Amino acid sequence: MQIKIIIIGVLVGCSYLIGEHIYKAYTNRHKQLNDLIRILEIIRMDLSFGLYTLEEIFKRIGEKTEYCTSKFFKTMEYELHNNQSKVLDEILNDNIGILIKETYLQNKEVDELKKLILTLGQSDIESQTRMIDLSIENFKDLTKETKEDVEKKGTVYRKLSTVIGLIIGIILI
Template sequence: MIYKKRDGTLQIKIFFVGLLIGSSYLIGDTIHKAFIKRHKELNEVISMLEIIRMDLAFGLYTMEEIFYRASLRKDYCLCSFCKDMKEDLEKEDGKTIKEILNKNTIKLKKDTNLQDKEIEEIKKLFLTLGQSDIESQQRLIDLTCENLKKLTSDSKEEILKKGSLYKKLITFIGICIGIILI
């Protein structure tokens, strides 16, 4: 009878250890997926900027129209950012582009996995758009795209190094804690 109680306790311990190991694996996997998502979002930002550059080349659009056309790309991470920018620019409530960008980049930080350096690149670009001729604006977009491509290659390295490391390390820690508890 004493052995049955211990077997029941052991089964409960094994169940919770399995739960601990499974949850630690899921935490590591979630962190790994966040690195992958950031890489994907960087590529989407580059694609969005190339669309904006083409819009500038083929037509004389206002900033509101450019943000509107960019917001039509529903599958891109900047879609809601561009939509909010368009709406805020149309309001004409006396806010400067800098104030509008500050407000919307806060939302962008919450909605995406982009880091501050990428958001600052985007912000710098949008602060300068509309202040010079079309060719200069296109060069600024190309320069921003090049800077973001460098950050994209960095993010790919982070996926391979940090993302995989976190995934394995957190799972290993879960296994170690499980062994200690048994």
């Protein structure tokens, strides 16, 4: 009987942890989108001064380890600096996997960032600033969606997984 109770306790604990993991995935995505907005604002400021190359901007962002995308930008800067034979499109395609693997960003956010990076340096500063502002607005809309996802879906998954664990535990008794 004691073994059965221990197994049921482990089952309920595991189901609770699964719910917490799903909830944290939703909250991390929301946080990472907010970080991405801050990064775009930094890029906009650096470009508006016109004193930095794209490589230098990526280096500055890559040094900010508090952002989830710092490794991506650090790698982009390294590749731009050391691979003069590659174009930005090739370097970006080689490194986009870092964003997909190491962040909770979804494909639509990664594609938006990729599209923005590819347009940088191809027009005047004002056009680039407008493109960055447009991307920031798109990401702000997405943060509203992710906040709703955290409040609705994240909480539901958190509670639902615990309840399912409890129900299975009751059935096993």
